[in-house]
Amino acid sequence: MKHSASNWITDILQQQDLPPVSDWLSELRRKARDQANQxxxxxxxxxxxRYSRVDALLKQSFTPVVQPPNGSGxxxxxxxxxxxxxxxxxxxxxxxxxxxxxxxxxxxxxxxEHLDDASVKAHLGSLANSGENLFSALNSALINDxxxxxxxxxxxxxxxxxxxxxxxxxxxxxxxxxxxLILVEENxxxxxxxxxxxGMGNAYFHNSSTEIHVxxxxxxxxxxxxxxxxxxxxxxxxxxxxxxSSHYHGITLSxxxxxxxxxxxxxxxxxxxxxxxxxxxxVGDQQLSDFHLDIHHDQPACHSREQFKGLLHGKxxxxxxxxxxVERIAQLTDAQLTNDNLMLTRDAxxxxxxxxxxxxxxxxxxxxxxxGQLDPQQLFYLRTRGIEEQQAIHMLCAGFxxxxxxxxxxxxxxxxxxxRLRRTLDRL
Amino acid sequence: xxxxxxxHVEVEGKEILKGLNLEVGTGEVHAIMGPNGSGKSTLxxxxxxxxxxxxxQGEILFDGKNLLEMExxxxxxxxxxxxxxxxxxxxxxxxxxxxxxxxxxxxxxxxEQELDAVAFMKxxxxxxxxxxxxxxxxxxxxxxGFSGGEKKRNEILQMAMLEPRLAILDETDSGLDIDALRIVxxxxxxxxxxxxxxxxxxxxxxxxxxxxxxxxxxLADGRIIRSGGKELALELEDKGYAWVLEENAA
Ligand SMILES: Nc1ncnc2c1ncn2[C@@H]1O[C@H](COP(=O)(O)OP(=O)(O)O)[C@@H](O)[C@H]1O
Ligand SMILES: [Mg+2]
Numbered sequence: 018m019k020h021s022a023s024n025w026i027t028d029i030l031q032q033q034d035l036p037p038v039s040d041w042l043s044e045l046r047r048k049a050r051d052q053a054n055q056x057x058x059x060x061x062x063x064x065x066x067r068y069s070r071v072d073a074l075l076k077q078s079f080t081p082v083v084q085p086p087n088g089s090g091x092x093x094x095x096x097x098x099x100x101x102x103x104x105x106x107x108x109x110x111x112x113x114x115x116x117x118x119x120x121x122x123x124x125x126x127x128x129x130e131h132l133d134d135a136s137v138k139a140h141l142g143s144l145a146n147s148g149e150n151l152f153s154a155l156n157s158a159l160i161n162d163x164x165x166x167x168x169x170x171x172x173x174x175x176x177x178x179x180x181x182x183x184x185x186x187x188x189x190x191x192x193x194x195x196x197x198l199i200l201v202e203e204n205x206x207x208x209x210x211x212x213x214x215x216g217m218g219n220a221y222f223h224n225s226s227t228e229i230h231v232x233x234x235x236x237x238x239x240x241x242x243x244x245x246x247x248x249x250x251x252x253x254x255x256x257x258x259x260x261x262s263s264h265y266h267g268i269t270l271s272x273x274x275x276x277x278x279x280x281x282x283x284x285x286x287x288x289x290x291x292x293x294x295x296x297x298x299x300v301g302d303q304q305l306s307d308f309h310l311d312i313h314h315d316q317p318a319c320h321s322r323e324q325f326k327g328l329l330h331g332k333x334x335x336x337x338x339x340x341x342x343v344e345r346i347a348q349l350t351d352a353q354l355t356n357d358n359l360m361l362t363r364d365a366x367x368x369x370x371x372x373x374x375x376x377x378x379x380x381x382x383x384x385x386x387x388x389g390q391l392d393p394q395q396l397f398y399l400r401t402r403g404i405e406e407q408q409a410i411h412m413l414c415a416g417f418x419x420x421x422x423x424x425x426x427x428x429x430x431x432x433x434x435x436x437r438l439r440r441t442l443d444r445l
Numbered sequence: 446x447x448x449x450x451x452x453h454v455e456v457e458g459k460e461i462l463k464g465l466n467l468e469v470g471t472g473e474v475h476a477i478m479g480p481n482g483s484g485k486s487t488l489x490x491x492x493x494x495x496x497x498x499x500x501x502q503g504e505i506l507f508d509g510k511n512l513l514e515m516e517x518x519x520x521x522x523x524x525x526x527x528x529x530x531x532x533x534x535x536x537x538x539x540x541x542x543x544x545x546x547x548x549x550x551x552x553x554x555x556x557e558q559e560l561d562a563v564a565f566m567k568x569x570x571x572x573x574x575x576x577x578x579x580x581x582x583x584x585x586x587x588x589x590g591f592s593g594g595e596k597k598r599n600e601i602l603q604m605a606m607l608e609p610r611l612a613i614l615d616e617t618d619s620g621l622d623i624d625a626l627r628i629v630x631x632x633x634x635x636x637x638x639x640x641x642x643x644x645x646x647x648x649x650x651x652x653x654x655x656x657x658x659x660x661x662x663x664l665a666d667g668r669i670i671r672s673g674g675k676e677l678a679l680e681l682e683d684k685g686y687a688w689v690l691e692e693n694a695a
Contacts, residue, residue, distance in 0.1 A: 393496065398533040401493045402543070402603060403521035403551035412546065416537025416586070 025075050026053050026151060029192065030158060035083050039132055042141075042160060049147035049157030056151045065150070068336040068368040069278060069307045074250050079192035079222050081159050082106035086185045088113055090217045097429060098179040098210075100125065105183050105216065107193040107225070108162045113183075122169030125178065128198060129162040136167060141198055144228045144256035144282075152252055156194050156226040163196035163225070168205040170232070177208035177238075177427060182225070184218025184246070191218065195225040203232035203260070209239050210430065213253075215246035215273075222250040233260040233287060239267040240425055244437065245274035247303070253279045259319075261287025268425055270434055271298040271306045272441075278307040285316035292321040297421040297434075299441055300333030300365075307336040312354075314347040314377075323354040326421050328414055328438075329365035330445055337369040341384070345376040354384040359391065359417050361410075361445065411442050446471045446508060446642050447611055453502035454484075454491055454667075461487045463667035464503070469611070472639040476653055476678060477646045479664035480686050485646045486530055488664070489615040493527040494520050507611070522554025524610030528600040528617050530646075535587035540599070543587045544569055548606050572605040576632040594625035601632040612636070613644045618652035630655030650682040663689050 030050060037043070058075060059066040085108040092113070094101065099117035102125070103110045109127035116125055124131065131137050147157035164180055184193055201207050213223060223245060231237050245251045251274040259265055271277050283292055298306035312321050327335045337356045358367045371384040391413055399409035415438060422434045447469040454462035461484045469475055479485055491498045492505070494517035505512040507523060515523065535543065548568075549559040560568065573580055576598045588596050597617055604612055614633065618626055633656050637643065645656060653661075653675065661677040662669045665686070670693045671677065681689065 392533075394533050395535055397493075397495050397517060398529070398535070399543075399547075400517035401521055401527050401529075402547035403518050403554055403607070404546055405518050405550065406516075408546070408550070412538055412543070413535070416535060419537040419539075 023058070025058065025078070026155065028078055029081055029155065030054070032081060035159060035161065038160075041138055042132055045142055045147075046158055046160055049154045052148045053151060053154035053158050056148070056154055059151060065309060065338070070276070070305060074222065074276060077190055077220075077222075080187070080189050081192045081194070082108065082185075083159070083161065085110070085162075088185070090186060091183055094181045094212070096179045099176050100178040102126070102164065102178070102180045103183060104162070104164065104180070104195050106185050106191055107182075107195040120169065120172045120174065123172055123174070124165060124167040126165060127162055128165040128196060131165050136200060137165065137198060140200060140228065140230060141196075144230075144258055145226050145254065149254075152224050153226060153254055156196060156224055156254070159194055160196045161194070163198070165198050166209065167200040168202050168207055170202045171204040172202070173206040174208070177210050179210045179212070181212045181214060182223065183214055183216025184221045184223075186217035187221070190220040190222065193221055193223045193225075197225065197227040199227065199229045201229070201231045201235045201237040204234050205232065206236045207238070208427070209237070210427070211239075211241045213241070213243040213245055213251060215249065218249065219246045220248040221246070222252075224252045225254065227253065227255045229255065229257045229265075231257070231259045231263040231265050234262045235260070236264045237266065238426065239265065240427070240430055241267070241269040242272070242430070242434070243270065243274065243277055243279070244272040245277065247273070247275060249274045251277040255279070255281050257281065257283040257292070259283070259285050259287070259290040259292060262289045263287070264291045264293075266293045267295070268421065269296040270421075271296065271308075272437055275303050276305050276307075278309070280309045280311075282311045282313070283321070284313040285319045288316050288318045290316070290319045292319070293424075294321070294323045295421050295424055296325040297418055298325075298327045298335055299418070299438065300327070300329050300335050301441065302331035302333065305334040305336070308338065310339040310354075312339075312341045312352065314341065314343040314350045314352060317347055318349040319347065320351040321353075324421065325356045326417060327356070327358040327367060328361065328418060329358060329367060330361040330441075332362075332364045334365070335367040337367070337371075337386070339370070339384070340372040340374065341382065343373075343375040343377050343380055343382060348377045348379045350377060350380040350382065352380070352382045356386040357417075358386075358388045359414065360388060361391065361414070411439065414438065414442055448506040449503070451503040452491070452500065452505065454487060455499045455501055456487065456497065460501075461667055462491070465664070465668055467662065467669060469642050469644060471642055473660065474637065474643045474645065474656065474658045476658040476661045477644060477664050478648065478661060478678065478681060481648065483664045484667045485664055486615055489527055489530075489613050489646060492525065492613055493517055518550065518554070521551055521607070526604050526607055526609030526612045528597075528604060528612065528614045530615040530619065532588050532596040532600050534589045536589045538587050540585055540587045541569065541583045544583070544603065544606055547603065551607050569606065572602055575605060575635060576601045577628050578602050593620040594622070597621060597625070597629055598632070601629055605632065605636060610640065611642045611644070613646070615646045616648060617645070618647055618649065626652065627655060650678050653678045665690055665693070
């Protein structure tokens with residue numbers, strides 16, 4: 018089915034009636050629906066969409082999933098963690114999940130089951146702005162379910178929590194829209210791993226929105242592994258706010274999908290907070306990976322490090338758009354952003370755009386980007402040590418990617434990532 | 446073991462080696478000395494099989510086989526090892542992994558069994574100790590952020606692990622202080638054997654005080670212009686390269 022651009026959103030929104038929710042959420046949905054109907058479609062003329070091809074996405078019609086799917090054909094994913102949560106087409110699936118004993122006061126599970134909690138009301142939509150663009154409006158207009166994680170204060174959760182976003186098999190491409198709320202409260206410590214996987218799906222649109230509040234002195238390690246189906250579109254919109262002396266440690270690995278975009282918008286609500294943001298993208302034929310960072314230093318003495326690396330092969334395309342804004346009040350900011358790209362073929366293409374905008378005078382900020390090929394000297398060196406050329410290329414690529422992967426403190430994730438990389442490199 | 450006959454090599458269209466002859470017998474240690482830019486590193490690269498070095502005339506035989514037809518890794522399997530003048534940094538590639546991949550690749554290439562993890566660890570510890578390389582450096586990325594001396598010792602460690610039949614050391618002494626030089630020389634001397642040949646490329650006589658060569662050659666302007674015993678090195682030290690160059694011109 019072909020659609021003119023302006024029909025795309027109305028078609029999705031009018032498809033079905035949503036299951037009813039409380040008044041406050043109906044109001045949030047209604048507002049977002051109005052915005053969705055009014056917002057312009059993302060166009061290349063707009064800076065944030067300049068290098069991202071969304072034309073194909075906007076030509077495809079999608080069916081929103083407005084009832085909990087039964088998860089047929091799906092199995093509980095393998096995980097070492099006692100806490101495994103599975104979302105199918107954006108809906109929590111209790112049968113495929115297992116949540117073991119939780120510390121007192123901690124909430125973990127389906128957002129839908131907690132819509133009347135005071136903290137959900139207070140925080141949902143407080144960071145994410147449904148007027149931001151068409152896709153964020155779409156997510157809010159159809160809010161149904163997603164991940165709710167609330168630690169309670171002073172909670173240290175030893176085992177990582179593993180979340181899997183899977184998809185149903187469908188005749189028509191489905192629209193999966195998890196709406197996640199994560200509250201890592203004061204003095205808490207937590208590791209969350211999110212896997213974005215095909216499940217039974219192939220052509221679908223994952224359009225998630227995640228709001229994260231990290232409380233004072235809290236430490237949050239957040240690993241995100243995107244390995245969507247080859248015909249899938251993926252858009253993750255993440256909003257983060259950090260209180261004083263908190264530490265956010267986020268790593269996104271982007272492997273799959275034909276179009277995968279990750280947007281991070283971070284800011285601070287107190288001094289001395291540390292934000293480590295890292296990412297790795299691996300793209301080949303028929304793939305585009307797109308990272309947009311908006312790092313807003315609006316408090317003094319915070320530290321942020323953004324390190325992103327890309328491995329491009331075949332006709333792979335990547336976009337990196339990283340912006341650091343340091344407000345006048347944010348003295349003693351320490352912010353460093355790097356983006357390095359290793360191009361394995363001449364046909365691969367990357368658009369990298371780092372931006373520093375600084376209004377404070379006593380700061381330490383830097384940015385740097387590189388786009389390069391494998392170094393013939395390094396290859397020669399490995400070969401003189403008896404290592405065959407193909408293996409030498411693998412080692413150098415793994416070394417390049419390893420500088421991101423090594424920052425994940427869970428060994429099984431490092432191994433999985435290394436294995437995933439090898440699978441692609443082996444086929445080249 | 447190695448036989449180089451009338452070797453002519455061009456780099457980017459410029460002739461660097463201009464009819465070089467060299468015979469290295471099994472178990473012999475040869476020193477090649479010569480002024481900067483005379484083609485010493487070029488010779489070492491050609492022996493190791495680096496791209497971009499075009500052999501326009503001549504041949505290199507290694508154990509009677511045509512070396513120039515072999516890929517760099519095949520030469521390593523056959524027993525050729527080059528310690529580079531400027532060891533390459535490999536960010537993100539763990540030194541220990543690199544050594545294991547390398548050793549196992551070479552063993553496989555030689556038709557030997559790969560070493561298991563325990564045997565490998567034992568071997569690498571022992572060899573690292575013999576070149577006084579801090580074990581911490583094994584956990585880091587290959588050569589990345591190493592000091593000059595650490596890089597050279599890392600090269601000798603690789604050599605000790607791979608047990609080559611022909612080792613070519615390109616200015617392994619340059620940039621080392623006297624203590625580091627002694628450690629590196631000891632490492633090399635440990636590897637001297639009746640089955641192993643060594644070509645030491647050096648600019649200075651200094652290294653030869655620690656590793657005594659059987660033969661000394663002077664390479665100038667792409668040719669070996671003089672060969673002799675170890676006393677030639679002393680004479681060179683005394684009179685400088687100008688002396689041979691003049692004598693040669695005469
Ligand atoms: N990659 C290269 N491209 C162009 N010229 C080169 C290259 N490598 C070496 N040369 C030239 O070849 C000559 C010999 O260099 P080299 O073999 O490094 O000498 P040595 O090691 O004896 O100092 C020098 O004139 C040098 O400038
Ligand atoms: Mg040299």
